[in-house]
Amino acid sequence: MIVVVDYGVGNLSSVGNMLRKAGADVCISNDPGEISRADKLLLPGVGHFDYGMKMLNSSGLRDAIEEFALHMSRPVLGICLGAQMLGKGSEEGDTPGLGWIDMECRKLSAHPRIRVPHMGWAQIDKSQSSPLFDGVSEDARFYFVHSYFMSCENQKNVIATAKHGVEFACAVQQGQIFGTQFHPEKSLRHGLALMSAYVRIVSK
Amino acid sequence: MNKTRVIPVLLLRGRGLVKTIKFKKSTYIGDPINSVRIFNEKEVDELVFLDIDASREKRGPDFDLLEDIASEAFMPMAYGGGITSVDQIRRVFALGFEKVIINSAAYGGEALIRQASVTFGAQSIVGCVDVKRTLLGRYELFSHSGQTRQPVTLMEHVRSLEQQGVGEIIVNAVDRDGTQAGYDLKLIREVACAVHLPVVACGGAGGIDDLVAAVNVGGAAAVAAGSLFVFVGPHRAVLMNYPPRAELARLLP
Numbered sequence: 471m472i473v474v475v476d477y478g479v480g481n482l483s484s485v486g487n488m489l490r491k492a493g494a495d496v497c498i499s500n501d502p503g504e505i506s507r508a509d510k511l512l513l514p515g516v517g518h519f520d521y522g523m524k525m526l527n528s529s530g531l532r533d534a535i536e537e538f539a540l541h542m543s544r545p546v547l548g549i550c551l552g553a554q555m556l557g558k559g560s561e562e563g564d565t566p567g568l569g570w571i572d573m574e575c576r577k578l579s580a581h582p583r584i585r586v587p588h589m590g591w592a593q594i595d596k597s598q599s600s601p602l603f604d605g606v607s608e609d610a611r612f613y614f615v616h617s618y619f620m621s622c623e624n625q626k627n628v629i630a631t632a633k634h635g636v637e638f639a640c641a642v643q644q645g646q647i648f649g650t651q652f653h654p655e656k657s658l659r660h661g662l663a664l665m666s667a668y669v670r671i672v673s674k
Numbered sequence: 675m676n677k678t679r680v681i682p683v684l685l686l687r688g689r690g691l692v693k694t695i696k697f698k699k700s701t702y703i704g705d706p707i708n709s710v711r712i713f714n715e716k717e718v719d720e721l722v723f724l725d726i727d728a729s730r731e732k733r734g735p736d737f738d739l740l741e742d743i744a745s746e747a748f749m750p751m752a753y754g755g756g757i758t759s760v761d762q763i764r765r766v767f768a769l770g771f772e773k774v775i776i777n778s779a780a781y782g783g784e785a786l787i788r789q790a791s792v793t794f795g796a797q798s799i800v801g802c803v804d805v806k807r808t809l810l811g812r813y814e815l816f817s818h819s820g821q822t823r824q825p826v827t828l829m830e831h832v833r834s835l836e837q838q839g840v841g842e843i844i845v846n847a848v849d850r851d852g853t854q855a856g857y858d859l860k861l862i863r864e865v866a867c868a869v870h871l872p873v874v875a876c877g878g879a880g881g882i883d884d885l886v887a888a889v890n891v892g893g894a895a896a897v898a899a900g901s902l903f904v905f906v907g908p909h910r911a912v913l914m915n916y917p918p919r920a921e922l923a924r925l926l927p
Contacts, residue, residue, distance in 0.1 A: 484770035487745050585872075589797045589841075590679065591719060613750055615772065615797065656750050656772070658714060 472669070473508035476500040477529040479522050480514030480552065481655070488655035492665040502534035509673040511538060515551030519575065519618070520563030522551045527565075539570060544673050545646040547602075553642065553649025554620060562618050571644045572623040578616070584635035587617040592632045594640050594652070600629040602641065602648050604667040610660040612640070612652035620651060646671075678889050678926040679719040679896035682903040682916065683876060684709060686725040686755065689739055693900050694726070695852030697804075697820035703904050703912045706739070710746045716916035720750045722775070722844075722898060728756025729778040730818045737765055744770035752800060758782075760789050767794065775844065777802040778817040780831075781824050784838050791839025800874075801840035803831060805861055806848045813861060820848050832865050842872040844898060850878030854901050857884055862892030874898050882917055886925050 472494045474486050482498050489496045489512065497504060505511065513535070515522045526532055539546045548556050557567045560575035567575075580586040593611045596603055612632075619638035622628050630641035632652070640651040648668070654661035684706065685692050691709055692700040706723070713721055723743065725735060734756045744751065753766050754775025763774050779786050780801060790799050804816045805828060815824040815831055824831070832843055845865045847858040857878045866873045872895030875888035879899035888894040906913045 481767075481770055483741075483744065483768070487770070488748055491748065587795065587797045590677065656748065658717065658749050661748060 471495045471497055471508050472510045472512055473505050474498045474512045474514060475505065475531060475535060477526045477531055479525045480516045480550075482514055484655045485512055485514045485549065488661060488665050489669065492662055492669045494665075494669045500529060500531065502531055505531060505534040506538060508538070508544070510545040510547070510668070510671070511535060513546060513548040513552035513555070515549065515553075515555060516615075517551060518562060519551065519554060519560040519567075520565040522555055523563075523565040523567060526555065532568075536568070539647055542674070543646055545668070545671050546648065547668050548647075548649040549655070550616060550651060550653060553651055554618060556642070556644075556647060556649045557620060560618055570647050571627055571642055571649070573620050573627065573639070573642065575618040576621050577618055578634060578636070578638075581635060587615060588634040589615045592634065592640075592652070594630045594632050596630045598626075598629045598643075600641070600643050600648075601671050602629065602643065602650075602664060602667050604670065606660060606663045606667060610663070612650075612654065612657040612660055614640070614652045616651055620649070678885075678922075679874075680885060680917070680922055680926070681720045681722055681874065681896060681898040682713060682718060683722040683724060683898045683900045684904075685900065686723055686736075686739070687727055689736075691904075692726075693852060693904055697726075697848050697851055699852075704914075706743050707746050709914055710743055712914040713916065714746070714748050716914075717919040718749055718916055719896075720752065721747065722752045722754070724775065725753075725755025726819050730821060731756075734758065734762050735766060737769065740766060740771070741769050754800070754802060758786065760786070760793055763790050763794065763799075767798070773798050773800050773841075775800040775802045776840070777804065778822075780835060780838075781817050781826070784834070787835065787838040787840055791841075796839050796841040799840050800842050800844060801832075801835035802844040802846060803828065803835075803865075804846050804848050805858075807858065807861070813864070816848060828865070829868050832869050836869045836871050840871065842874060842895070843869060844874040844876050847877035852901050853878055854880030856880060857888045857892060859887060859892045862888055862894050866893030872896060882921065882925060889926060
């Protein structure tokens, strides 16, 4: 069972639909008990960093997901804001992130030819092999909507990059904790391939 | 990688899909859910759904239908038709759409777009203008499915949409709709020169050459079409189709 963590932020139904399409048993839940019984978690999120963290902190679910990820070492996939929140913080606000991955989020800078927010399709460059990319083709392109990007302290956490003015980490990993800046649930067959790979990752 | 988005536009009438010619003569072309499943298999950049009766019938979106559509759609999607409040926009987004399109309501005051843009971000609010060309070559704006002429000029209106905070503007040439006679390139260029926003060309695409011209001649940032992606052949047989990605990548910037 994959639990999509419902802390009141993000596009839960799209994520749930894509996971189901990828063959997963899915439950959208805000119940700490259900979260601790899950095989894997999916942490969605769209919007402002501080708002996302405040919603997560006040949801009563933070202890349950930290226990799940850090002590039980079970897989978690964060998407978009959900991925950014895995880091220590963001220029977008002053609320600390979960701090599970050594990274900060920085603002994309706009130029005449570089629009912010970055909204659209982009090809990704895999910088390391990861079980998250098992079955994802070399020319895969994904759909992005974001104004801030993940900047990792340690390059070993960067499993793929993309370019929008700057080159940035678009997928990160630390053990069984994964994050994608892009939206696999909106990325057609490439997104389905990545979600299927996540579904196949074995949980302890 | 090419940046030009190529967007099928699907028209909702009741729970079915139709295609119109010059906003009239609507032909039933199939079921929206099934069509979404077909477009999932193609490499579409985005999908636009327009409920062409909602504003004219003074009603809001059919949320049940939009939910059914969204549950089968694994690509970015925009919805337009009958949107008059921020609350409706919030509901459309919660169902899994990325953008809403505002046309008729934009003539009723600036509050809706301003508030929506601040609340959800400009990138998720799309303005749309339906434009007819007079015999003298002047452009006139129409709302409510092409039925109500609006007194404001095209230039004033698109600049106002930009200022209110839309993230892009769909320019739809009513006289070209369904004709596949090519985009109104002069119209596209005029709007593209008047605003700093991405302009989406719509109305008249008959082939890939038209898509290329809309970008290279018209200055469009994205190209949208109905007939081109739902009909094939001289007899306009209904068949959802989309150019291969490699071909688009070769021809479009």
